[in-house]
Amino acid sequence: MGRVFYATNRNPDNAATPTSFGIDFNGPLPGNLIFGVADVAAAQGHDPNGMPLEAGPGAVKLSDAAPGDFSAAAKQQIINGPPHLVVSLHGFQYLFWEAVARADYVSRWFAEGQFANPNTVIAFSWPSAGQLSQYDRDWKYSTNSGPALAQTLSILHPLIDAFRA
Numbered sequence: 001m002g003r004v005f006y007a008t009n010r011n012p013d014n015a016a017t018p019t020s021f022g023i024d025f026n027g028p029l030p031g032n033l034i035f036g037v038a039d040v041a042a043a044q045g046h047d048p049n050g051m052p053l054e055a056g057p058g059a060v061k062l063s064d065a066a067p068g069d070f071s072a073a074a075k076q077q078i079i080n081g082p083p084h085l086v087v088s089l090h091g092f093q094y095l096f097w098e099a100v101a102r103a104d105y106v107s108r109w110f111a112e113g114q115f116a117n118p119n120t121v122i123a124f125s126w127p128s129a130g131q132l133s134q135y136d137r138d139w140k141y142s143t144n145s146g147p148a149l150a151q152t153l154s155i156l157h158p159l160i161d162a163f164r165a
Contacts, residue, residue: 002040002104005074008125009033009148010096018065021096023129030148031127036065037074040104052108055101069155079162082118086110092138095130099123124152
């Protein structure tokens with residue numbers, strides 16, 4: 001099972017204990033940030049091209065959600081994790097679970113092979129509609145999420161310094 005640490009400005013399905021996030025902003029623009037942990041249960045193995053298998057819709061389980069920053073426990077897991085840190089930012093047409101599953105996929109891909117790089121991955125997910133027909137909407141939402149991404153990177157800065165130390 002893979003672990004992805006996430007930050008999002010998407011609207012939670014349950015404010016107290018989110019199990020997923022929607023396609024709109026969490027509050028007024030650029031949205032209130034929520035940080036947490038996602039465990040991803042992707043099948044082991046590889047496709048015919050040698051790439052890791054991808055996780056499906058029910059494979060992402062969320063925990064440890066907190067407004068404004070990672071919990072102390074999540075921070076310790078990141079700091080004490082594998083020697084490489086990856087920050088993932090999805091493109092358009094991604095539902096929340098897809099963004100997390102893709103971040104897990106990239107993490108597993110980096111961790112395998114002749115030049116394996118074991119890593120911890122942090123994913124930022126902005127409110128995408130997850131539909132090709134909604135490209136114009138996604139473009140506006142991604143643009144409006146710039147300040148939330150900047151805030152996330154500012155919050156991550158001391159965590160990344162601690163990770164490097």
